[in-house]
Amino acid sequence: MARRVLPGFGLSLGFVLTWLGLIVLLPLAALALKASGIGFGGLWTMVTTPAVLAALKLSFGAAVLSAVINAIAGLLVAWVLVRYSFPGRRFFDALVDLPFALPTAVAGIALTALYAPKGWIGALLAPLGIKVAFTPLGVLIAMVFVGFPFVVRTLQPVLESLDRDIEEAATSLGASRWQTFTRVLFPLLLPALLTGFALALARAVGEYGSVIFIAGNIPMKSEILPLVIVKQLEQFKYADAAAVGIVMLALSFLLLLAISLLQRWSRRWAER
Amino acid sequence: MTLAINRLSRRFADFRALDDVSLSIAPGEFIALLGPSGSGKTTLLRILAGLDFPDAGALDQDGRDLLRVSARDRGVGLVFQHYALFRHMTVFENVAFGLRVRKRARRPSKAEIADRVDKLLKRVQLDGMAQRYPSQLSGGQRQRVALARALAIEPELLLLDEPFGALDAQVRVALRRWLRHLHEEMGLTTVFVTHDQEEALELADRVVVMNRGRIEQVGTPDEIYQQPATPFVFEFIGKSNKVPVRIHGGRLQAGDQRFEADALEGLADGSAVAYVRPEHLALSTTPLENGWKATLRHVYLSGSVAHLELEVPGLGQTLEAELGGEEAQRRSLQSGMHVTVQPRHLTVFPLDGKSGEPDLARRRVVHPRYGQAALARWR
Amino acid sequence: MEAALPLQRSRFTARRLVHALLILAALAFLAVFLLLPLAAVFVEALRKGLGTYVAAVVHPEAIAAIKLTLLVAAIAVPLNTVFGVAAAWAMTRFDFRGKAVLGAIIDLPFSVSPVVSGLIYVLLFGAQGWFGPWLQEHDIKLIFAVPGLVLATIFVTLPFVARELIPLMQSQGSDEEEAARVLGASGWQIFFRVTLPNIRWALLYGVLLCNARAMGEFGAVSVVSGHIRGLTNTLPLHVEILYNDYNYAGAFAVASLLAFLALVTLGLKTFLEWRYGTELAARAGRGH
Numbered sequence: 053m054a055r056r057v058l059p060g061f062g063l064s065l066g067f068v069l070t071w072l073g074l075i076v077l078l079p080l081a082a083l084a085l086k087a088s089g090i091g092f093g094g095l096w097t098m099v100t101t102p103a104v105l106a107a108l109k110l111s112f113g114a115a116v117l118s119a120v121i122n123a124i125a126g127l128l129v130a131w132v133l134v135r136y137s138f139p140g141r142r143f144f145d146a147l148v149d150l151p152f153a154l155p156t157a158v159a160g161i162a163l164t165a166l167y168a169p170k171g172w173i174g175a176l177l178a179p180l181g182i183k184v185a186f187t188p189l190g191v192l193i194a195m196v197f198v199g200f201p202f203v204v205r206t207l208q209p210v211l212e213s214l215d216r217d218i219e220e221a222a223t224s225l226g227a228s229r230w231q232t233f234t235r236v237l238f239p240l241l242l243p244a245l246l247t248g249f250a251l252a253l254a255r256a257v258g259e260y261g262s263v264i265f266i267a268g269n270i271p272m273k274s275e276i277l278p279l280v281i282v283k284q285l286e287q288f289k290y291a292d293a294a295a296v297g298i299v300m301l302a303l304s305f306l307l308l309l310a311i312s313l314l315q316r317w318s319r320r321w322a323e324r
Numbered sequence: 325m326t327l328a329i330n331r332l333s334r335r336f337a338d339f340r341a342l343d344d345v346s347l348s349i350a351p352g353e354f355i356a357l358l359g360p361s362g363s364g365k366t367t368l369l370r371i372l373a374g375l376d377f378p379d380a381g382a383l384d385q386d387g388r389d390l391l392r393v394s395a396r397d398r399g400v401g402l403v404f405q406h407y408a409l410f411r412h413m414t415v416f417e418n419v420a421f422g423l424r425v426r427k428r429a430r431r432p433s434k435a436e437i438a439d440r441v442d443k444l445l446k447r448v449q450l451d452g453m454a455q456r457y458p459s460q461l462s463g464g465q466r467q468r469v470a471l472a473r474a475l476a477i478e479p480e481l482l483l484l485d486e487p488f489g490a491l492d493a494q495v496r497v498a499l500r501r502w503l504r505h506l507h508e509e510m511g512l513t514t515v516f517v518t519h520d521q522e523e524a525l526e527l528a529d530r531v532v533v534m535n536r537g538r539i540e541q542v543g544t545p546d547e548i549y550q551q552p553a554t555p556f557v558f559e560f561i562g563k564s565n566k567v568p569v570r571i572h573g574g575r576l577q578a579g580d581q582r583f584e585a586d587a588l589e590g591l592a593d594g595s596a597v598a599y600v601r602p603e604h605l606a607l608s609t610t611p612l613e614n615g616w617k618a619t620l621r622h623v624y625l626s627g628s629v630a631h632l633e634l635e636v637p638g639l640g641q642t643l644e645a646e647l648g649g650e651e652a653q654r655r656s657l658q659s660g661m662h663v664t665v666q667p668r669h670l671t672v673f674p675l676d677g678k679s680g681e682p683d684l685a686r687r688r689v690v691h692p693r694y695g696q697a698a699l700a701r702w703r
Numbered sequence: 704m705e706a707a708l709p710l711q712r713s714r715f716t717a718r719r720l721v722h723a724l725l726i727l728a729a730l731a732f733l734a735v736f737l738l739l740p741l742a743a744v745f746v747e748a749l750r751k752g753l754g755t756y757v758a759a760v761v762h763p764e765a766i767a768a769i770k771l772t773l774l775v776a777a778i779a780v781p782l783n784t785v786f787g788v789a790a791a792w793a794m795t796r797f798d799f800r801g802k803a804v805l806g807a808i809i810d811l812p813f814s815v816s817p818v819v820s821g822l823i824y825v826l827l828f829g830a831q832g833w834f835g836p837w838l839q840e841h842d843i844k845l846i847f848a849v850p851g852l853v854l855a856t857i858f859v860t861l862p863f864v865a866r867e868l869i870p871l872m873q874s875q876g877s878d879e880e881e882a883a884r885v886l887g888a889s890g891w892q893i894f895f896r897v898t899l900p901n902i903r904w905a906l907l908y909g910v911l912l913c914n915a916r917a918m919g920e921f922g923a924v925s926v927v928s929g930h931i932r933g934l935t936n937t938l939p940l941h942v943e944i945l946y947n948d949y950n951y952a953g954a955f956a957v958a959s960l961l962a963f964l965a966l967v968t969l970g971l972k973t974f975l976e977w978r979y980g981t982e983l984a985a986r987a988g989r990g991h
Contacts, residue, residue, distance in 0.1 A: 056797055057375045057395055058880055059890035064793040071786050072808055075858055079823035082833050086826050125732050132729035136722055144730065146973040150737045152912075153965040153972075155919025156817075157939040158958040161946050162740040165747050165955075172739065197736060229718075258816025260922035261939070265946065278818035282926060285822065290831050297822045304814045312807075375881050395884045402885045408878035412900040422886035425896070477886055 080301075087298035090291055098295035103271055104280055108299075110188055111277040115256035118195035123249045125196075126203025127241070133204070134211040148204050151197055156261025163194055164266040186268025191276060194263040199252030206248035210241060247314045254307040258300065325351050325386060325480045325513055327372075332381035334367055334537075341367040342378065343537035349515065354507050356524035357517045359534035360560065365517045366405075368534070369483050372515065373402045385481075401474030401512075405485040407466050409458040415469050416441055416454040422477040444472040447506070464495040471503075475510070482507070484516035488523060500527055521561045525549060533557050551689070555673060555682050558599040565605070565643045567598045571674060576690060580638035581616055583692035588672075596674040597682055598690070600667045602631070602646035608664045609655065614694045615666035618643065622659050625649050632657065634665060666694060744962045747955035759945075759956035764932055768941035768957070771849070775924075775937060776917040779856040784910055787864025792898075794865075795872040796880065806869070812861045820858050821926025824851055847929030852937065855923040860913045867909035868902055871983065875901060904979040908972065915968040919961055 087095060098104070133145050151159065167174045167184040174185060184190050214237065222232040260278040267274045277300060284293040327349040334342040342364045349355055357365035370376040371383065374395030383390040390398065410418050419441045423432055432440065445451050448468040458466055467487065474482060487503070488496040504527055507514045518524050524531045525545040533540040533548060533556070540560075541553040552558045559566070569578045571591050576583040578598065608615070618634040621642065625631075630652035632645040643665065669691045673682035749756055759765060790809055794802060812820065826832050828845040838845060845851045879901065883893045899906075921939040928935040936944065938961055945954035976983060 058796050058877060058884060058893070060792060060894070061797045061799075064789040065797070065799070067789045068786065068793050068805070068809075071789075072805075075854070075861060076808060076811060079827045079858070082827040083819075083823045085833075125729075125736075128725065129729045129733060132726050136726055138726055142973070142977075144733050146969050147733055147737050149969055149972065150741060150965065153915050153919075153968045154741070155921060155939045155958075155961045155965065157921040157942045158744060158919070158961045158965075159740060161942065161954055161958060162743045162747075162962075165743050165951075166739055172743065173735075197740065200736060254814050258814075258819070260816065260818050260925075278816050278922065281818050281822055285825060285926060288831075290826065290829070293822055294826060297819045300816050300819050304816065304819075308807075308811075308814045373885055375885070395881070396887050396889070398885070399887070400885065402882070404878055404882060406878065408882040410879055410883075410897055410900075421883065421888070421896070425883070425886065425888040425892045473882075473886070 083294055083297055083301065086291065086294040090295060094291075095295050095298070098292050099299050103275070104277075104296060106272045107275050107277045107280045110191060110274065111257055112303075114188060114191045114195055114276075115199075115253050115259075118192055118199055118256045119249045119253040121192075121196050122199045122203050122252045123245055126200065126207060126248060126252075127245060130204045130207035130211055134208060148201050151199075151201050156198065156259070157265075159197055159262040160194065160265035163190075163197060163262065167193060167266060185266050186270070186274065188267075188274050190266035190268065191263055191274060194266050195256035195259060198259050198262050199256045202251040202255065203245065203248030206244045206251065207241060210244040214240060243314060243317050247311060250307055250311045250314055254304055254311070257303060257307070327390075327481065327513070328382075328384040329368075329372075330382040330384065332368070332371060332378040332383070334364075334371065334376065334378045340364075340537040342371075345381070345534075345537070345539055347532060347539065347542065349513060351513055352511060353513055354504065354527065354529045355515045356528035356531045357515065357534060358519070358521060358524040358531050358561075359540075360519060362536070363534040364537040365519075365532075365534045366485060367537075369485055369515065369517050372481070373400055373483050374398045375402075399477060399479055401477065401479035401482040403467070403470045403474050403482075403484040403487055405487075405489055407458075407470040409466060409469055409473070411458050414455050414457055415445070415450060415461070418458070418469055419444055419472045419476050421473065440476065441472075444476055447475075448472045463491050464499060467491065467499065471506075480513060482512045482514045484514070486518060487516055488518070488520070496523075503527070525561075533560065535560070552599070552671065553687070554684055555597065555599065558671065563602050563644060563646075564599045565602065567600065567639060567641070567643075567670070569596050569598045569672065570594070571596050571672070576670075576672065576692070578639065579616060579636065581614070583614075583667075583690070585690045585692050587688045587690045591674060591686065591688065594674055594677060595680075596672050598667075598670040598672045600643075600670045602644045604668045604670075605634075605643060605645040606666045606668055607632070607645060607647070607657075608666070609657075609661060610664075611662070612664040612666070614692075615664040616643075618663050618665045620657060620659055620661045620663055623652060623657055625652070630657070634663070636665065667692060741962060741966075744955055744958050747951065748959040750955075751952040755952050756956045756959075759950075759953035760960065762953070764936070765941060765957055767934075768936045768938045769960075771852070771935070772918050772937040774849070775852050775856050776914055778853050779860055779917045780910060780914050782857060783860050783913055784864050784906070786861065787866075787868055787909060787913075788906070790865040791868035791872050791902075792894075794869050796877050809865050810862050812858050817859060817920065817922025818926055820923040821855050824854050824858070824927050828854075846927055848935060851927035852924050852935060855927045856917050856920055859920050859923050860917045863913035863916065864906065864909035867905045867912075867983070871902060871905045872898075901982075904975055904982045908975050908983055911968055911971055911975075915965065918964060 090098065099108075129148065133141060133148075164185055165171050167177075167190060169175065169178050169183070169185070171185070177184060182189070184193060218236055219232050222236045227235065258278060260276075263276055264279055267276060267279075269275050269279055277296065281293045281296050281300075284296065329345060329347040329349070332342050332345045333340070339362075345364070345368060357368060359365045367376060371378055374390070374393065377391065410421065413421070420437050423437045423440065441454070442451070445454055448471055450465060450468055450472065453461065453465065458469065461469065488500055491499065500523060516527075525548065528545060530542060531545055531548045532542050535556045540556050541548060543551070548557065549562055552561065555566075558564045567578055569576050570593075571577075571588060572593050574588050574591070576585065576588060576598070611617070616636045616638050618636045620632060621635050622633040623630055624633075628649050630647055630649045632647070632652075634643045634645055636643055645665065669689055672688045672690050673684065674686045675681065676683045794806060825846055828834050828838060828851065830839065830846075832846075845854070879897050880893050883897045888896065919939055921943070924937055925940060925943070928937070928940055930936065930940060930944065932944065938957060942954050942958045942961070945957060
């Protein structure tokens with residue numbers, strides 16, 4: 053006799069399931085089926101070609117590095133935005149979301165213009181012998197850009213919710229500022245920091261628009277994984293594209309799993 | 325309007341919220357559902373409102389199967405614990421809501437709605453507040469808006485979930501007397517949920533004491549307080565001393581004392597548990613032969629009542645007794661004094677031989693016989 | 704005491720110095736990594752003068768791209784808004800088996816690479832895809848045509864509205880809806896008179912973010928578009944085409960329109976957070 057009190061269960065869930073089925077699950081199933089049609093052996097040969105391996109290495113390596121940079125910079129920025137007051141704080145806080153709001157293609161050409169040898173920043177770096185645009189370093193810069201907001205936005209609410217009491221308690225027990233930060237605050241921030249890191253990593257691995265302009269896309273050198281898929285599609289090599297696609301999908305599932313585990317972990321201290 | 329609740333059961337994933345609950349509510353009654361949290365009282369209220377449904381059992385209102393009627397069509401008035409006022413609507417719009425959502429054929433005209441809302445707001449003493457938003461009101465005012473909103477649809481049955489729970493102590497007392505008047509004036513049948521025994525005993529015609537999804541006792545406030553039917557009611561309502569005893573040859577052995585009483589006749593020998601209220605313990609400062617020998621450990625004066633903590637070596641436990649503060653002073657009771665304690669009456673539950681649980685069916689109220697000379701003065 | 708005082712003061716100024724340095728470092732990072740790229744868009748767009756800028760923006764192909772972008776957003780955003788509201792209603796007002804799985808699937812498009820998002824539709828509807836032969840037989844073109852753009856856009860923007868609404872409606876609880884039910888309201892009356900007013904700002908917030916992404920999406924759309932000038936080019940794709948033609952001034956001029964859209968979105972978003980922060984609340988971790 054368990055009945056539902058509020059109306060609309062069938063209607064809302066029915067619509068949601070239909071929509072998800074058509075828009076998300078059916079196309080994903082098409083990819084999975086295409087990949088399984090190739091078979092594991094075929095899949096293996098397709099994704100272990102030197103070009104794909106090089107792209108995988110670049111995509112993943114640059115993404116990890118960019119997430120590390122973002123974790124450090126994000127912690128600094130979140131700390132400054134939450135803890136200190138200074139003129140323009142609200143403006144800079146809003147600015148953090150720019151990479152979410154700015155279309156990736158726009159970010160891509162803007163970064164390229166900045167870091168090209170004649171660009172504002174590129175011109176400064178050129179005399180030092182540092183080339184950014186059209187090298188793996190450019191890929192890294194673009195990934196730092198797109199992944200930046202994640203760490204800040206996951207850390208901010210945690211930082212805001214931290215009681216000043218615990219810092220005062222630590223101080224009254226004789227801890228220095230640095231000890232208070234490393235021994236009391238940092239352990240509390242770590243789950244959110246890691247969650248932000250994982251989110252930034254997931255975004256960077258799959259990023260396309262902002263990277264391809266600055267990367268220069270030199271095969272085996274500055275070609276990212278998503279671009280490999282695009283090139284294969286342009287050559288009508290659908291099976292190869294599906295093979296690389298399924299690898300990327302598996303990678304994002306793994307990251308998604310890691311993120312949800314991290315979030316569960318970070319809720320450990322939520323009940324106070 | 326007569327409401328018959330017949331053998332309702334409701335299970336949630338891992339516990340029984342209601343376990344075979346039956347109750348009949350007569351027209352015009354004011355009923356309190358009293359119990360600790362998790363006792364099932366709110367579940368019962370929500371089932372009455374149509375916001376939850378039992379796994380088994382029936383609900384009948386004047387011959388109409390209520391379980392087949394959706395919450396929307398039951399026409400009961402419900403006041404939520406946290407009021408659930410529509411935060412984006414003014415007080416007026418909140419109260420008018422139930423009338424405005426009616427189907428065109430049954431919907432009163434705009435003028436009529438305004439008129440009725442005004443009258444209701446006057447009745448709950450909120451005239452002049454009509455254009456305020458809930459966030460601009462105090463807790464007591466919000467509660468009255470919730471009440472006016474529930475009354476606007478002219479319910480026969482009014483349900484209130486912890487109506488005074490979120491209010492300050494002073495507002496609480498004033499509001500509950502006012503609610504009682506309202507109930508009488510409007511000829512409502514009212515059921516309210518509370519965990520506050522004082523509230524239940526003061527307001528209700530009948531109190532339903534619930535525990536672990538079951539009804540422990542139904543009765544008038546006086547019956548509930550004076551004649552608790554179960555150990556739970558003894559422990560939950562008012563104060564009581566719990567004393568392990570033995571029944572032996574028609575007598576009650578309690579520690580080193582043996583009490584004789586008529587009520588014990590016919591009870592088989594065995595262990596039992598006895599409850600006695602603090603005010604039913606009589607004290608004598610002159611040593612008496614019958615009664616527990618005790619040392620007075622503390623005297624706490626709270627207002628007009630003196631609470632006494634008695635250490636009883638013969639029982640191996642402490643007892644709490646109560647008497648008027650003035651009398652305590654007159655008799656100059658002080659800690660360290662030796663006294664004799666005589667229970668005026670006790671309620672005895674023999675323990676079931678197998679389960680060791682109190683057997684409610686063999687409950688006895690025991691008035692021990694003391695010798696004429698031995699009668700301790702009390703009060 | 705007197706000897707301790709200067710020490711206290713010097714510690715105080717040292718702490719102020721550390722604060723100032725931290726603030727400076729954070730702002731420098733924000734300026735170099737976020738502000739400079741944004742400025743670059745507008746500077747590059749106007750490098751060859753206002754005339755070139757206007758010419759690039761009113762070029763027929765640019766106008767066609769603007770129209771197509773608006774069209775795609777006009778289809779995808781309302782559909783995903785309805786989806787988001789339905790998903791939030793189902794997820795927060797009822798208990799059912801598999802709720803956690805459903806929540807994970809709703810979030811899925813956020814974690815799939817845009818290129819893979821496009822790829823799956825090519826594999827489904829493309830010439831060699833599941834439905835390819837059937838579509839060809841009936842002379843229906845989805846991939847390398849507008850419907851493909853719409854589908855890919857719907858996919859990548861699917862979670863935005865649901866993601867804003869679910870935590871909010873969760874924290875609001877269903878007391879008000881239940882109260883309305885007991886007072887005799889019908890389902891739609893409950894939704895339009897009680898639920899919708901309570902979630903309107905969060906809904907607007909979600910729609911805003913959904914729209915920004917729908918108009919700015921590049922990767923997924925790029926894969927399914929076929930890059931047919933004037934036919935299947937949205938604004939971001941048009942930027943790419945101009946850029947690859949070495950028409951930098953034109954590319955940045957069109958890009959500046961999108962950057963302007965981003966700024967408006969950020970401005971409105973900040974306004975909503977400032978003005979209606981409490982009604983958007985329960986949005987812990989605003990990552991997208």
